[in-house]
Amino acid sequence: MIWSNILIYFVIIPLLMLGGLALCKNIKQVRAVAVVGATALMALAIYLVVEFLGLRAAGNDAEMLFTEGAVMWFEPLNIHLALGVDGISVVMILLSAFIVFAGVFASWKMDPLPKEFFMWFCLLSTGVFGFFISIDMFTMFMFYEVALIPMYLLIGVWGSGNKMYSAMKLTLMLMGGSAFLMLGILGIYFHSAPAGQPLTMNILEIASNNAVPHSWQYFLFPMTFVGFGVLGAMFPFHTWSPDGHASAPTAVSMLHAGVLMKLGGYGCFRIAIFLMPYAANELAWIFLTLTGISVVYGAFSACVQTDLKYINAYSSVSHCGMVLFAILMLNTTAMTGAVLQMLSHGLMTALFFALIGMIYGRTHTRDIRKMGGLMQIMPFLGVGYVIAGLASLGLPGLSGFVAEMTIFVGSFQHADMFHRVFTIVACCSIVITAVYILRVVGKLLFGAVQDEHHRTLTDAEWHERLSTVTLILAVAAIGCFPNFFSSIITEAAEPIMKLFA
């Protein structure tokens, strides 16, 4: 029975929250439901990690665990609700749970229509969790769409600035990606098994069949990679990101940069690379070039922005570029680095956006030229921002360093000179990152107070502190004890990367 599978509850809880929220009558009840649900998700995610490690320790070395209870959905196309997780999905689920938790507190005072906001928020989380727990291509795709669509409303209704334009752009560009993706998935499906055997949507079966003809892989690999790459902010399909982030409300930016963009990276590797290793090997250099450009280009671009959210959006382009870059290196260490980078970027960008939201909520501007000396006025937020910045520029002891170093070392182990030179190019981004982070920190937090009206502003409230501290602790946890996470990931990445050995 599927109900005995712990994973299904990652989808059930947000749906229950959705139902609960529909019944709520006032903001207090809405908050109560949201907090209870988010806490339950986090508890469940931690429990999942413990269970998972327990099973692994007990010697269960199947590629995916918790696979029991697949339910047939649509017989003609063999679509199942099939669940399963490996180390990579487990950490991604943990990440999502953390960010949902922090996101709830970051949008504590959402106005207007808090109830509706949280309902869409829950739907979004349903999609996110569903994506990570599925091992059926179609179900994955469905959850992917479930996660994308609420974005439109969340930005369009609760956003700021030129929100309709941004919401439209974001949705349309991602939908464009989805169109490629749909083609890719169907293409894979129709070649999923050797002639004469039943076709399948199940990723594990497709991978073990390895039946997609090479000529088709040349066509399907770019389809799926670009499809997911759009969400992973791959150059030149990244422009939805700055506008989208700039207009989105705080919690949505957090969830979007923190988790949704990870769907892109995760999908690239779980579908594009895992299912089509041949083309991945052959075509990697094209996408490596693109993502390599992303890394440096995003960083340079961030250097001259003046809107806080634009700076972070471009820095996300750079950091997410690093994820795809590392995935394409096709070796275990780089892959581990990519997942670590997803975790790290997720947490620290969420932290960034949360803090930016809080600062914006007070000063009503995001233009760094109009702010200054905020450290004197709101020390808590200031310190939080500095920590986020240091994480972003790769200070040891925080998550960014671990992720980047794993990527660099892993990428540099590549036998090919081209890849190594490109790795050095990507390394340059650490300097540029330092430039734009310190530029912002210097202008925004240090120096004299720019605007006298800002002197009356208050520091963070308890729910904002909770949200910030949660994320900082998570960032520090990865940074201080990286081997715990990296061993879980490595162990999952190893069998997949054997395909390329």
Place this chain on the structure above:
Amino acid sequence: MEFTILMYLVPAMIMFGCGIYGFITRKNMIAILISLELMLNAVDINFAVFNRFLFPGQMEGMFFSLFAIGLAAAETALAIAIVINVYRAVRNVDIRQLTKMKF
């Protein structure tokens, strides 16, 4: 005189043509409604006629025209109600003027 199938079909076709003409050219919503009825009735006649001449032993065509008549009555009632309401709201039944709900 022998009644051939054509003697029924030609008037029905004329009726249908009138209905289409009226539907396209009239501005008054009531007139459009009447044209619609004309077309429906032309089709009903066809049903009955084909049934009578092609499958004399069966009754499906007859029943269908009866059914269509009932349906037409209901539809007209609904349409008239809408027209009256529209008239009440905007004091006008000219279809070309009623653009308020557009875009």
Place this chain on the structure above:
Amino acid sequence: MELSYTVLVLIIPVFMFLFLGIVGVKLSKKAAGLLGTTAMGITTVIAYAAALTYFFGADQGQVVDGVRQQLTVLDITWLEFTKNLVIKIGVLLDPISAMMLIVISTVSFMVHLYSLGYMDGEKGFQRYYAFLSLFTFSMLGLVLATNIFQMYIFWELVGVSSYLLIGFYYTLPAAVSASKKAFIVTRFADLGFLVGILILSFYTDTFDFITLTSNPQAAISTAGGATFLGCSVMTWALTLIFMGGAGKSAMFPLHIWLPDAMEGPTPVSALIHAATMVVAGVYLVARMFPVYAVDATALDIITVVGAFTAFYAAAVACVQSDIKRVLAFSTISQIAFMITSLGVASPELHHGVGYMASMFHLFTHAMFKALLFLCAGAIIHAVHSNEMSAMGGLRKYMPICHIAFLIGCLAISGIPPFAGFFSKDEILAAAYANSPLWGVWLSVVAGMTAFYMFRLYYKIFWWNNPDYGHHTPHEAPMTMTFPLIFLGLVSIVAGFIPFGEFVTWNREEYIIHLDWTIAGTSIVIALIGIGLATVMYRKENDIPERLANQFRGLWTAAYHRFYMDELYQFITHKIIFARISKPIAWFDRRIIDGTMDLLANVTNSASFAVRRMQSGSVQTYVWFYIVGAVAVAAITIICLI
């Protein structure tokens, strides 16, 4: 192992940092300061215990066959990249790390103590002590590193603590931009370090220092003669690693951050930018020395960079007017001495004396330079200015400070029996052993050192006697003078330590014997420098002014540090920002985003064009329908016929 308690020197400061950082604001200033200082005191005791046990303690395998061993007393896996490439966090005790333990803990403790007085009443006193603890932790972790990646980790942490401390007065724009500059310049250098590590580890498949240095020939040969742009990859790797060191140690042309870093509180300058962090580059090269020793090209690069920097910085120091800047350039120059000394060291020459000399100078320099900076702090504290013009005749007001400063100046100038004489003499010996060119070069720089240090000394304590008004300068409080006295004493006696017995490149004993030709020459040169300074600056006169006018162009160029900052400013703002970042941002908004918008707009206008057909009028639709139906019917019929 018994020495494993050494790890406490890391744990105590990091705990103190977290404690003071998180709950510090709730403590009173006094409590926070005392707590931080006490913790540092305990750390110092442990560090001394560890170092002394290592050098003199009961045998635990420190010395085997007259060779001091490298003891890995702790090694915890921190992050596993591949089977062999593992970052470990550990503690490596060997002669240089034990020596550094003493240097860092001594200076750090003195600075903690000194800051109690100096920083009294400052806002953010708790934060200051938290950062000092963070720095001490990082610096100790750096020197105790067992592998190159651990060193890199702490290297970065040191950089951040330096950033935080330079920018301690974060409301002052100068401090903010100085801290930013320091971080970014060193980050740029660290990029080289990182790439160097990547290359090195790619070929040797290890990060571990002991594995790398115990058989450097094998490590180098793993590259199998691979070359990149005409140089062997190993030379690239080692040079890039040295680039990291050059950044931290402020070697030309990456030195520009150090003078600006003087915006930080003076005790911080003493600790970080004089005694400990800036010698990290020297330490790095020393740590990897066996590997460098195999690669002559890399060593030559090091020598040239070091020698040039030594001269350049000394020349600039001669004309600066801010006393901390003079000290900063003198630091650059002295560190360049150490670097050059490593560069000219070679196992075949003179028993690799350059290595020992470099470490010896590092040790003595840390003491007397910290002393000089702390004196400068006391002076600034007294007259509330960094400029020489605001000082003069201070010997009457601040006798202790005066004596201490004089000791420092004599030590750095290389006058016996002060500490600097012995170590500098060894460096000169090593340089002459390598080539007379470097020997003469460094002797000249040593003379310049004596000149600018005494210029500084006379300008502060003699020169004229300005009217201080009712704001008479006075001696600093006890917490500040004690470190001065202590470091002054150390600066006098440190030279008599038989350093060669403890630290040599192959960790075997080496007996220092003064070469009196070299020593005598250098004393004479130093005395000439001092004499010149005495003539020019002892009493207020117009010789300096006239000289400056005589060589106006040279003087101005030196005063502006030969326009290196302007050059950097030009490169970053005019080239990187204006010519790279701006166009990229424009390209992104206009071209990439424009393409996307164009697609949307084309779709939009296309739909506007066909919108006319969607009139909403059913009658029109029926027309279309009928015309269509007739057309289809007609076509069908025609086709059938």
